[in-house]
Amino acid sequence: MIKWKEERKVRENIEDVWVLFSDENIKRIMPKVVEHQLIKGTETEAGAVHQQTYKEGDRLESYEVRTLAYEDIPQKKHKKFNL
Numbered sequence: 001m002i003k004w005k006e007e008r009k010v011r012e013n014i015e016d017v018w019v020l021f022s023d024e025n026i027k028r029i030m031p032k033v034v035e036h037q038l039i040k041g042t043e044t045e046a047g048a049v050h051q052q053t054y055k056e057g058d059r060l061e062s063y064e065v066r067t068l069a070y071e072d073i074p075q076k077k078h079k080k081f082n083l
Helices: 014-021 023-031
Strands: 034-041 048-057 059-073 075-083
Touching: 014 023, 014 034, 014 075, 023 034
Parallel strands: none
Antiparallel strands: 034 048, 048 059, 059 075
């Protein structure tokens, strides 16, 4: 299994950046995702499951994305997921 951790400081308003990670904008930040569909729970909770389809060349790959943690409070934004 591949694991990575990257941290980057962004000098923008947290609310403006956080909205980029919503379901509605997922294709904007991940342009190779061709479908992203909620199949369990809600977008804003841990335990949510999405069916995601990714295009690499001529090949389509589908997998489930599970939200492991979700926190959206004024002083902290956190979303953790796995494939």
